[in-house]
Amino acid sequence: MKKILILGANPKNTTNLRLDEEVREIKKTLQLSLNRNDFQIITESAVQVDDLIRFLSNHQPTIVHFAGHGSGADGLALEDDSGQMQLVSTEALGKLFSLFQHIIECVLLNACYSEVQATEIHQHIDCVIAMNKAIGDKAAIKFSIGFYTALWSGMNYKDCFHMGFTSIDLQGIPEYLTPVIKIRQRNQGEQSINSPISDEEPVGKQTVNQTNQNQTNIASGNTVSGDFNFSPKQEGTKDT
Structure with missing residues (x-):
């Protein structure tokens, strides 16, 4: 049985x-699946930094899914x-x-500007999915x-990654280009996929100044307008 550990953090500030809607929809898709007995979903909310080691050690997940805020090079926002907010x-x-x-096969960072974390984690985990820009709640779900x-x-x-961004595209949401995947088969080289066409360079790479600005806007609760297809921003965007 594969365990999916969903870690949620939405600090007060x-x-x-x-x-909650994201978790509910994930559970709903499992309930409708003929293979539902092959998977277990474990959810942990209001995650603090100290919880990370505890949850990974106790649950021994196959997939780790983080749902929350990202701050580019400054890290992910926990509580x-x-x-x-406390950045890790x-x-x-x-x-x-x-x-x-040796346990985790895939990490999914459903948080804005989280590609930098994906690159770091991918040194150790074969499949890491993240967001290269801001992403609204609807697209993330x-x-x-x-x-x-x-x-x-x-x-x-x-293929799961492709199905994910296709689900965004089918809704007519331009943010389907936001998810990126870093994946390899052990001893068989590495692939980096950022759109339906495999590419070496991620789409819409953020500049250093933009990344620094992301952290400032998280702390202040302001929205950030991206330079690719995020203007006007959608309500509930994950970068703030």
Whole structure:
């Protein structure tokens, strides 16, 4: 049985996200699957930094799904003891996942500007999916629905990724280009896929100044307008 560990964090001083809806839709797709007995979904909410080691050690997941806010090079936004935002660094996340590389097959970072974390984690985990820009709640949820519908049906992670962004595209949402995947087969080279056409360079790479601005806007609760297809921004965007 494959275990999917969903970690959610929506600190008090960040924009409210529809994380409960995302989890509910993922569970719904599993309930409708003929292969539902082959998977187990475990959810943990209001995740704090100290929880990461505890949850990964206790649950021993096959897939780790993070739903929350990202801040580019500054890290992912978890919660401190008072429920406020506490960033966990990219380097620390890489070291953490290196300890579980014999267990975890795939990491899905459903958070804005999380590609930098994906690159670091991919040094240890064969398949990592992330977002190269800001992504709205609706697109993030549609990606999850498509990805897990494919997973429950027995597709490989690459095809699950394609199903995820296709689910966004079918809704007419331009953010289907936002998800990126870094995937390899052990001892058979590495692929980096950022759109239906495999590419070496990610689509819409953020500049250093934009990345720094992302962290500022997370802390202040303002929205960020991206330079590719995020203007006007959708309500509930995950980068704030």
